[in-house]
Amino acid sequence: MTYFPEEVVEHIVDFLGSHGDRNAVSTVCKAWYQVDRLSRRSVFVGNCYAIRPERVVTRFPEMKSLTVKGKPHFADFNLVPYDWGGFAQPWIEAAARGCPGLEELRLKRMVITDDDLELLSCSFPNFKSLVLVSCEGFSTDGLAEIATYCRGLRELDLQENEVEDHGHQWLSCFPDSCTSLVSLNFACLKGEVNASALERLVARCPNLRSLKLNHSIPVESLNKILARAPHLVDLGTGSFTIDNRSETYHRLINSFFRCKSLRSLSGFWDASPFCLQAVYPICANLTVLNLSYAPAIQSADLTKLVGFCFKLQKLWVLDCIGDKGLVVVASTCKELQELRVFPSDVYGAGITAVTEEGLVAISSGCPKLNSLLYFCYQMTNAALTTVAKNCPHFTRFRLCILEPEKPDPVTNQPLDEGFGAIVRSCKNLRRLSVSGLLTDQVFLYIGMYAERLEMLSIAFAGDSDKGMVYVLNGCKNLRKLEIRDCPFGDAALLKDVAKYETMRSLWMSSCDVTLGGCKSLAAKMPRLNVEIINENDGTSESKENLSDQHKLVLCQQFTSVSNDIMFTSNDPDVCRRVRL
Amino acid sequence: MDRLPRAPTAAYNPPTPPDALNRDLASSSSDPTSPPGTRVQEAAGGRSSSTFELAMEEGLENRGGACPQLLDLIPNESDWMMAPEASGGGRGVGGLDDSEDKKLELRLGLPGGGGGEEESAVLSLGFFSMASKTTTAAAAAIATCSGARRGLFESAEFTKSEGPQQEQQRQQGGFLQLQSRAESGDGWPHKAVLQQSHAAPGGAAAPNTSSQTRAAPAPVVGWPPIRSFRKNLSSSSVKPSVELENDNIEMKQKFDNNKKGLLVKINMDGIPIGRKVDLKAYDNYEKLSLAVKELFLGLLAAQKDTPQNENEEAKQAFVGLLDGSGEYTLVYEDNEGDKMLVGGVPWDVFVSTVKRLRVLKSSDLTALHLGAAVSRKRTATESLS
Numbered sequence: 025m026t027y028f029p030e031e032v033v034e035h036i037v038d039f040l041g042s043h044g045d046r047n048a049v050s051t052v053c054k055a056w057y058q059v060d061r062l063s064r065r066s067v068f069v070g071n072c073y074a075i076r077p078e079r080v081v082t083r084f085p086e087m088k089s090l091t092v093k094g095k096p097h098f099a100d101f102n103l104v105p106y107d108w109g110g111f112a113q114p115w116i117e118a119a120a121r122g123c124p125g126l127e128e129l130r131l132k133r134m135v136i137t138d139d140d141l142e143l144l145s146c147s148f149p150n151f152k153s154l155v156l157v158s159c160e161g162f163s164t165d166g167l168a169e170i171a172t173y174c175r176g177l178r179e180l181d182l183q184e185n186e187v188e189d190h191g192h193q194w195l196s197c198f199p200d201s202c203t204s205l206v207s208l209n210f211a212c213l214k215g216e217v218n219a220s221a222l223e224r225l226v227a228r229c230p231n232l233r234s235l236k237l238n239h240s241i242p243v244e245s246l247n248k249i250l251a252r253a254p255h256l257v258d259l260g261t262g263s264f265t266i267d268n269r270s271e272t273y274h275r276l277i278n279s280f281f282r283c284k285s286l287r288s289l290s291g292f293w294d295a296s297p298f299c300l301q302a303v304y305p306i307c308a309n310l311t312v313l314n315l316s317y318a319p320a321i322q323s324a325d326l327t328k329l330v331g332f333c334f335k336l337q338k339l340w341v342l343d344c345i346g347d348k349g350l351v352v353v354a355s356t357c358k359e360l361q362e363l364r365v366f367p368s369d370v371y372g373a374g375i376t377a378v379t380e381e382g383l384v385a386i387s388s389g390c391p392k393l394n395s396l397l398y399f400c401y402q403m404t405n406a407a408l409t410t411v412a413k414n415c416p417h418f419t420r421f422r423l424c425i426l427e428p429e430k431p432d433p434v435t436n437q438p439l440d441e442g443f444g445a446i447v448r449s450c451k452n453l454r455r456l457s458v459s460g461l462l463t464d465q466v467f468l469y470i471g472m473y474a475e476r477l478e479m480l481s482i483a484f485a486g487d488s489d490k491g492m493v494y495v496l497n498g499c500k501n502l503r504k505l506e507i508r509d510c511p512f513g514d515a516a517l518l519k520d521v522a523k524y525e526t527m528r529s530l531w532m533s534s535c536d537v538t539l540g541g542c543k544s545l546a547a548k549m550p551r552l553n554v555e556i557i558n559e560n561d562g563t564s565e566s567k568e569n570l571s572d573q574h575k576l577v578l579c580q581q582f583t584s585v586s587n588d589i590m591f592t593s594n595d596p597d598v599c600r601r602v603r604l
Numbered sequence: 605m606d607r608l609p610r611a612p613t614a615a616y617n618p619p620t621p622p623d624a625l626n627r628d629l630a631s632s633s634s635d636p637t638s639p640p641g642t643r644v645q646e647a648a649g650g651r652s653s654s655t656f657e658l659a660m661e662e663g664l665e666n667r668g669g670a671c672p673q674l675l676d677l678i679p680n681e682s683d684w685m686m687a688p689e690a691s692g693g694g695r696g697v698g699g700l701d702d703s704e705d706k707k708l709e710l711r712l713g714l715p716g717g718g719g720g721e722e723e724s725a726v727l728s729l730g731f732f733s734m735a736s737k738t739t740t741a742a743a744a745a746i747a748t749c750s751g752a753r754r755g756l757f758e759s760a761e762f763t764k765s766e767g768p769q770q771e772q773q774r775q776q777g778g779f780l781q782l783q784s785r786a787e788s789g790d791g792w793p794h795k796a797v798l799q800q801s802h803a804a805p806g807g808a809a810a811p812n813t814s815s816q817t818r819a820a821p822a823p824v825v826g827w828p829p830i831r832s833f834r835k836n837l838s839s840s841s842v843k844p845s846v847e848l849e850n851d852n853i854e855m856k857q858k859f860d861n862n863k864k865g866l867l868v869k870i871n872m873d874g875i876p877i878g879r880k881v882d883l884k885a886y887d888n889y890e891k892l893s894l895a896v897k898e899l900f901l902g903l904l905a906a907q908k909d910t911p912q913n914e915n916e917e918a919k920q921a922f923v924g925l926l927d928g929s930g931e932y933t934l935v936y937e938d939n940e941g942d943k944m945l946v947g948g949v950p951w952d953v954f955v956s957t958v959k960r961l962r963v964l965k966s967s968d969l970t971a972l973h974l975g976a977a978v979s980r981k982r983t984a985t986e987s988l989s
Contacts, residue, residue: 098826098829100829100831101825101826101827101829101830101831102825102826102832103825103826158831184831184833189937189941212833214937214941215941216941240941316834317837319837366830366834367828367830367834368837399828399830424828424829426828428824428827457829481829483827483829508826509824
């Protein structure tokens with residue numbers, strides 16, 4: 025081969041954005057492996073147990089940004105016991121030893137403690153950005169460490185974490201010399217935050233562009249903050265309860281009016297309907313609107329608000345917007361790309377306000393729609409077929425019919441044909457969640473047509489092993505498969521074991537897989553990490569009350585969500601944990 | 605060798621999905637004389653059960669010898685039943701006599717009617733015999749082939765109405781649940797199905813649920829697939845008082861709470877593992893205090909690694925939980941995120957505002973924390989008025 029200077033290769037490789045591409049480059053030859061390894065700045069670990077932290081740090085010594093994902097997706101829905109793992113500690117420790125130049129850490133669904141945060145704050149002098157999504161295990165004390173010791177911090181983004189409240193002092197720990205903040209998001213904090221310290225912080229950070237408050241920040245504070253930071257692009261309001269027609273309210277309207285750069289709005293904790301009027305001045309500029317934390321706002325007010333947002337690209341709402349509201353969205357928001365409709369009345373036996381009609385309206389009015397998460401009580405094949413025809417650009421399509429195994433109410437048929445239409449039409453579909461009454465047929469369709477599919481979520485669906493086999497055989501790009509409560513057993517699991525080495529993860533719970541099947545799989549594929557979660561939920565009632573081992577196991581099978589099986593495909597340097 | 609009568613294979617059918625059964629019951633009024641199999645088969649749309657049947661038959665053939673052993677397990681239920689309840693007030697169902705026992709076993713699982721006890725017997729024994737070997741997963745898998753179906757499996761076919769005691773049994777585990785549910789009342793299949801269809805859309809609630817999440821629930825665990833904080837949004841959002849009177853807020857919250865079992869997490873200082881407690885099971889602070897003691901006594905004793913007679917010491921730890929006089933004090937976090945002493949407000953108000961509980965060492969209680977909470981409440985009330 026002609027001599028090709030490594031500097032040139034490096035230069036070229038630097039243009040490669042995606043991790044997949046860089047991974048591919050590194051497999052070409054030893055020289056290219058070295059080039060990639062020494063020049064990679066951003067490292068993505070999709071499964072924290074797939075590879076040892078030390079190995080990552082050794083391989084990429086110039087790493088500046090590290091992203092690690094921990095628990096499986098179904099942990100969001102309490103299907104994974106708390107002590108399952110996903111600990112950030114080994115990663116932070118390894119990075120502290122091997123990559124002191126680290127600037128950014130992004131963790132998702134991991135357990136990170138205050139001690140970890142303390143270590144983090146002291147180990148990386150150039151640390152700039154901490155993003156924690158759906159994490160837990162830490163408190164506001166840990167945040168205080170970050171605030172105190174991370175000089176030059178630019179981003180502290182806490183999204184939907186479980187944070188223990190140990191007081192409001194943490195915000196005051198940002199030193200007066202801290203002027204570098206660009207993004208601050210503490211919306212998920214449950215406790216009080218020192219509003220005046222926040223106002224001072226905002227005042228001294230001229231580069232602040234994204235600020236998301238929690239419910240404890242009152243509107244008076246919001247006014248002051250907006251006055252200090254009119255260049256905000258992304259705002260999550262605090263508590264949005266205001267007295268009718270008070271001065272505060274008028275000032276709020278003015279504040280918003282001055283925020284010409286504001287493009288994204290969220291929060292609206294405890295929002296009452298008329299408060300939304302304060303937002304009208306900026307609706308025309310909004311591209312992102314998240315009203316999904318405001319259950320008190322009903323359809324009429326939502327509709328009115330959205331009616332002004334004709335540049336909207338991303339909308340998250342509760343289903344109280346209703347089909348009628350969605351019709352208004354469809355006629356107003358022609359730029360809409362992402363829509364999420366969450367259920368507002370989860371516990372009631374009541375009627376949700378959105379049906380298939382709303383979805384059809386959206387699909388016909390918003391041709392750019394490519395990402396959907398839609399909770400509803402019913403869906404018809406006809407509607408899905410129409411949606412598929414109207415919106416062939418879906419990359420993410422998640423439909424959750426709240427009642428498991430519910431058929432098409434008009435025809436009483438399973439929804440196989442509807443979802444079949446979706447996968448046939450949407451050639452770029454990367455993520456799919458199915459629901460309602462479904463037979464093996466839908467999986468045949470998915471296997472046949474969903475060529476680009478990377479993530480599939482299945483619940484209460486299918487008739488037999490064939491369903492799962494269709495999917496494993498057909499979806500060449502499948503990376504993540506999560507299944508719960510389906511009649512797939514060992515035969516399906518073991519049909520094509522080599523497939524799992526091309527995937528990141530498989531989750532099966534409450535299916536028909538047996539312990540023997542899993543052991544067989546582990547034996548056949550020693551490089552796979554096969555785990556069985558024997559859920560005890562940490563509440564060891566059964567351990568306390570039952571001394572007989574035999575009974576313990578038996579009891580657990582009935583009480584727990586059954587043996588959960590999750591395994592990961594991995595690198596040669598694998599940490600194998602088999603937990604039984 | 606005792607072998608139990610084998611049901612003809614055709615008679616076995618997998619538990620139906622609740623909706624199928626629901627439709628079925630709705631369309632044809634319950635017909636106890638028709639063989640359970642056929643109706644279920646139709647409703648389920650010919651759901652393939654080959655895996656099931658194979659496994660079942662295997663179990664029956666190979667494990668015939670295990671059956672007597674298995675039967676031994678079941679009478680031991682008296683141990684199970686007598687086991688202390690996590691939530692106070694549970695009583696063992698020790699009063700079961702042998703014929704009841706038999707009825708209980710036989711009653712397990714076949715949806716579609718009270719008839720066909722033979723098949724049920726085979727079915728249940730098959731399950732247990734499989735479980736008695738190491739194929740525990742199989743039992744789990746078969747028995748719990750779907751959350752919704754499992755819910756139906758537990759709740760179906762017991763034709764006595766469920767008393768309040770029985771509900772509390774449920775948390776002891778699915779197995780016990782099945783036992784105790786046999787004492788349930790009349791009209792049960794309908795009730796079960798109705799509950800199921802209630803539960804299914806609701807996802808996490810059934811009108812009468814008082815069991816902890818660990819017990820196989822009639823509401824389906826982890827369904828609908830939304831984050832927990834979203835589930836609590838509607839019930840815990842505080843409506844501004846300009847629009848609602850305080851009474852209405854309380855009432856709405858109470859109503860919302862009544863629709864679901866009120867499970868709150870409880871942690872105790874020094875014990876890494878938390879518990880959950882169902883506040884619906886109590887009606888006053890004394891009972892709660894007792895329950896807390898029940899929950900943590902074992903763990904605390906284990907923690908201290910003490911011999912038997914020092915359990916007394918552990919028990920002492922729980923004296924004076926409510927009045928601040930003891931070694932530990934019970935506090936809670938309310939819906940505004942404030943930490944409050946338990947016992948300060950009427951029980952109903954407490955139940956409607958509590959979000960989680962903690963058992964703190966009394967020495968750690970700082971006036972600061974609680975004082976801050978008090979003053980914030982004051983300002984909050986002021987700003988609302």
